[in-house]
Structure formats: C-alpha cells, structure tokens
Amino acid sequence: MKPSTSSYFAKLLLMNVCSAFLLGMNYGIAPSSFELASKAQPTEAQPSDAEQIAPVIEHALDQVNRAKNIQSLFGWFDNNSTKNCEDCVKQISNMRYAQCSSSDKNGYMEKELENMSTSNSLLGRLIRKNIRPDSIIKPICMQMSMELGRSALPRSSYKTCSKSNGYGSGVGAACVSENHFKLINNSFDLVSTCMKDFIASGESDEMKKLDVRAVYALVNVESGFHMNAVSGTGAGGIGQFTSAAIKDVNLNELPEVRNSLESNSNPVCGRMSMELLDSMSPMRDASSKSCDRISLKNGNPVKNMLYSFAYLRGVKKDLDRAIFKSKDFSKKFKLSEYDLAKIKRAMMVWSHNTGSAGTLTPTKALLRTLYRNKPVTDADTFINQLQQYMQKYPASANAGRARRKETSQYFPKITTLLNKIETNAGGGSCVN
Template identity: 45%
Template sequence: MKLSTTLLKFSLLATCGIMTMTSSNNPLFYKAELASTKAPVASKKAAASAKTTKAKSATAPVAKPVPAAKTAKVSKEAEESLSKAAIEKMSKVNKINDLLAFSRGDTSETVACKNCSVASEAAKIRFNQCSPKNDYMEEALERKKTSASYIGALIRTPINKKPMIRPVCIETAMYLQSAASGPVVDYKTCSNGKAKNAPARPCVSENYFTLISNSFEVVSQCMKTYIGEGESALAQKQNILAVFGMISVESGFHVNIMSKTGAGGIGQFTQPAIHAVNKMLSETEEFLLSHPDVRCQKIANEFLKEDQRMDSKKTCDRISIAEGNPVTNMIYTYAALKEATDYFDTTVFNDAKMKAKFALPADELAKIKRATMVWSHNTGYAGLKTPLTKLLTTKYAKKKVTDADKFLEELREYARLYPNKGNAGSSARIKETANYYAKIQTKIDLIKDGAAGGSCLN
C-alpha cells in the first residue's frame, strides 16, 4: 500500500467527526455550519501557500540528495507502521458501525455495507423510526412534554450547544445497549405502579433522546462539584466522563432497564442501595438548594421532596418516567458516588498512614480517587477497600505511589488475588469486580470509536 493511500485513510477517519455532526437538522449537529464556513478559508490559505512554495523553490538552492537506500528504508518502515494502524482502526470502526446500524433497525443493505467509508457510515446516526414493538414509551413522553413538570421542560428544551458530554456519544451508548430483553437484562413498562416485561429496548426517538441528554447534562452540571469537591475543573470534568462510562456499562442510558438480579434504571439501583442513599439524601438536597444555578434548586424542589424519593420496594420508582426518571435515578447515582467518595476519603485518602503513601500531583491523585468512586459502584465499598489496603500495605509498604496508571493496574490484579469475602463467592464474580473499572475505560473507547472518534468530553 502506498503511503499516500494510508494517509488518505487517516484523513477519512478525521472526517468522521465532521460528518457525524452533519447527519441531521437536530440541534445535535449544529457544528456542521461552522465546518462548512471554514472550508473555503482553508482552501484559500492552501492555494496561497502553494504559490509561495513554488516561488521559493525557483530561487532556493538545490538540497543535497539523500542516499537512495537510506530513503527507501525509512519510507518502508513508516509506511508499514502507518498502514497497520490505519487498517486496524478502519476495521474496528466499521465493525462498530455495523453494530450500530443493526441496533438502529437499518435496512439489511445498510448493515451489509462492508466497504462503505467510515465517514458515510458515521453520517447515518439518526433517531429510531419507532415500531409497535418499541414505541411503548412515546405516549408517556408526549404527556410529559406538554406538562408543566421539569421533565417536560427537559424534553422541550433544545440540546445544549456544548454540553459536557458530546450528545453523539450518549446516542452511541444507547444504541450499543442490546435491543432486546434477554438472559441478562429486561426492559420494563409500568402501569398503575406495576412493572412488567417489555418486548424490546425502547425506541430511541427524538423526545426520548432529548430527555436523556438534557437530564444528564443538567444533573452533571449540578453535581460535578458535589463529587469532586476541592478538585480542579479538569479533574471534575474527568469525573463526569467516568460517570458517563459507568452509566454506559450499567444501563446504556436507558430509563427502563432491569437486571435479572433486580437492579434497575439508569444507575442500576438495588433495594439496599436505594435504602442507603435515602439515609443521606437530605445532604444532597441541601447542596442542590444552595447551589447558585437555579436549575439545581429546581431539581431539588421537584425530585427530592419526601414524597418524591424512591421507595426501595417499588420497581417503578427506579424506571418510570412518570416517577421522575431519568432525573431521579441520576441524582441517586451521583449521591451514591458522593457517599463512596466520602468513604474512601475518610478511610484511605485522608487517613494519616495511608495518605502518606501517595506522592502524586493533585490531578493524578484525583485519577485514583475517581477510579475508586466508580469502581466501588460494582464492588461495594468494602469490596474495593480490601484489595486497596492490601496493595498499599504490602507492595507499597516501603515505597510511595508515584504512577497513578500503574497503581490502578496493580489494584486490578489485587482485586483478583485478594477479593473481599463478599465478592469471593465465584470465579465469575471475582473476575467481574476485578475488571469493572477497566471495562468502563474500554466502553468509553468503544463509544468514542463508534461516535466517529475524538473525545466524548467537550
């Protein structure tokens, strides 16, 4: 393969970011106009540069030629390296796009398009055309849309022009979630407070997606300083990206998803988890009511009143739009993460002996704290503290933690070798808890590729 061909493939990959934003008239894709207005300017600059280069070359001295053998060797190595990377990237993204096409219910012709360019495939991300099998949430969404509730306002409000997480990443996460109920999860509908199985994942309509995207944006903006108190703005944004990855793993951002073990909704809450959050929810309410952003005060007033809080025994409280979801479930998710943050601060990061073992810049220490916060959502607090303290008191007994990424890889291994007794019941559970944080990182990378590359964080 010629080097120019390889570079063309990389150019196609770079084009994906622009093409994804031009696939709809929905506000999600407002950046298309910016891209199109910049193109002529770039072309003029390129033309001017070419004229200047041509003029200089006519008067410049001739450079001493490089020996042919040396030139050929360098070019061949560069070509092989670039070619392999380009082919692997193209293959990975095309596989993701095939999956997304199938998940959206595209035609078999589209799904079978193995040779379509990455740019053209990325440009096809759109909302579902609902069917009688998956439109069961549409009536409730329309009712809420015309109501005076905050949920209605979130559905009616256009997508934020620059939210913390790119909307196309949330959309991709929703499509990557399995489209049908199966052995691991069910989708539920609620009627008169009773939950029953739905036949399929709900239709990702414009109303549904707008509600999900706007809800996550508002709740995240309100809670970023709650879970990242005292951290830098960059660290707080990275916290939100981690929460985005965690929700993508847990529910794919679907309101009405239930696991076979009874966890439900956006944050996949169990009865004990709801009970625990309810105990500290007054603190969350107080934080939101005193927030300078009026939106945060509004969600506290509407979703955290005593009669609006989740009842751990009622499934629909976790999954029903009529009961204030996804906002309520998202607030509970952040409240639970705050509780995890406080627990690890008290028992590890602010403990005199343990604190002395970390010799890291603030943002690097924040990376480890972020990992423990979201990791413990799966392991439980004690489930992660056991391997964490084991690692700090053995491998780091006589040295300090100076590399956050290396430490997290070691913690993954210690979670496998030294699981808390609550997670040691089976090899499957040990594997799940040990790999959970890495799974979040992998899911974020997968979504980035499926959303045409680039960071999911604005």
C-alpha cells in the first residue's frame, strides 16, 4: 500500500517534479537544480576571474576506536524531543508505508535494511529509532519527496553496487518501506541537527533552519532522497556527488567537519564522526569506487549527507571570499541580515548546479553593470536579475545554449517545487 499522504499531492506535483528531477540528475552535484542551498561542483566552471581548485591530496584519517556506549548516546538524542507539535504527532501516526519484501522487484533493499536494523551500528540505530515529531524537516515533507522521486526518474537511474565497488545495473527505485523511510528521515534529521551550526556558524537559529530547509529542497530535487540514485554522468547518492566534489570535500572540508562534530555538545554527533569518518575510510572519488556514494556498507545515506553539508560550507566560504567579504563588492549590499542571507542562500543553491565559479561570474557581472553606481537594496529583485545574468554572462563551462537555459532556471525550479510541497504538506513551511 502506498502512503496515504501521496494521494493529495501527487497529481499536483508529479509533472513539475519529473522535469526538475530529470534536470538535476543529468549533471550531478555540479549541475543540479534548486534555489535553496548546496555547493556546486567546484571544477565544472573555470573562468579566469575565479579561484581554481587546489590539487587533490589524499587524506589519511586517524583511526579511532569505536565508542561502546552508543546506547546511552541515543537515549540522549531520543529524549531531546520536547517541542509541542500536536499536528506533527498526528501526521506521523497517520503515515502509511509500502509493504514490500526482498522477493519483490522493488524490494531489493529490504533484506540489507533488515539485517542492518539488528546491528549496533549508527545506521542500525537510525532504522530502529522512532520518528521525532519535532524533527527539523517535517516527516510528511520527507515522505512526499521519496514518493514523488520513485516515479520521476527512469529505472536505470537507480543502481546497485557491482562486485568491483563501482555502480552495478539499474534496478528501479526501491519501495519506501517503513525501514527505508526511517533510515532516510532519521539520517537527515541527525545530520541536520549536527551540521547546522557548522554550515551556518554565527548565524541566528532562524537562519540555520532556513539553511537546513535549503539543503532539504536541493536534495529533494537531486535524488528524491533515494540513496542509490545515479545520474547519467555518474554523480551518485543523496547529494549526487561527483568525483570532483568528493575531492573538494576530502581536501578542503573534511578535517573541519570532524572537528565540528566531535566538539558538538550533542554526543551523538561525535559518535557519527568517529564511526563514519574516522573508523571508516573517507568517500573515494575514483569512478571505479563509485559505490562509495550509495552503499549502506560505506555509511550511506549518512556519509553522503555529511558530504553534502560540507560541500555547502565550502561554497559559502567561496562566496564570502569573492563577494560578501571582498573590498570590491561587500559595501554594495544595503540589506537586512535576513535579506542578505536570502541572496547568499540562492547563490549557494545555484552553485550546486554551476560550480562556485559558475555563479560568481554572472554575479560579478551584475554588480559591475546594473549596480555599478547604486547599492543592492532588494533581495528578490537581485535574485531575479541574477537569473537573467546566468544567460547573459555565463562562466565558460556554462556558455552552451542548453547550459545557459538550465543554469538560469535551476534556482527558480527548485523554489517552485519546494513551495508546492510545502503547500500540500498543510501549508506554511517544511521546517518545524
């Protein structure tokens, strides 16, 4: 039986979602589709005025013995649900999941999920853990994303792992069973809880939640929260990671991610780092090891989600350095903190599709022409103008007609899809 929630939103969203998903999946993390928040593939665009990616350096992470008190740590996390959200509780109690077994054509994940659920690992705990009514992103929104994602992509877009650790054959989208949904929902809630301070350091709680909402919206379009989704270019997993993006995170962000998680006041965050980033190997970028991006055995979907947040943080740093904290452009923005953050968030999401350089090139052109002699005073106007400048002044890697069209429409399509999901989730926002 399909979830009852799908009946009131599928007809309205399916046509929009299909086009948005297909757009995002064609290009992977560098070229994807959405307006909210994710770092684009750093090597996709290389205009002369943009900083180039440093040579890749393999990281030899220290091996850390696994902590033995994971049960008590999860007790802390489970007891952290104190917010009163009667509507959330009602929505969760009304959820219905697909009934599937490993013998079903789309039930190929069930046996592995069931086996994992009996383990004492982090992923096993996440599968067994009850859904939190006050999770950062409402579970009803997560369920909508997964259900819509199942029908939005061709069967060949969902892969298994080959014996050599590369991608295997296409198998179609896995059914959204209770185990499957709980793993995805609880994983994103945990990673968001642990990484929101890292990605939005120094910002208000409201801004941090909006950044999480942005990541949710971006992933929703890229993979529909299906951990084994793979694009035609080889980008894989929840965040549609390519080799270049993995290299970037391993080189520039991973040590800071580990430090942030292991110093977090929530002990589960440290547990996650020690088990998935220290005891396990980092995600490998080689195409022959592409299964690292989708495999449960390699800590996914949690590891892929951690990399997604880390990549976003890298984009933020790129944008700050080149625009928002630069002597040439920083004084041009005469906006409130909220509106300035809106522009930054839009540019981060755009960069997931274009690469950091691919967003910086049209942004600098916009500031040097229309805003040459005047300040930026309206965030929405600036974002709309940036959409036009993606067409007029693209980075060299995005100069083709098809790429100009895709990059300019990327952020608006993601925003439109998110707004429709939120409307059909009961109005308001997908953020609790």
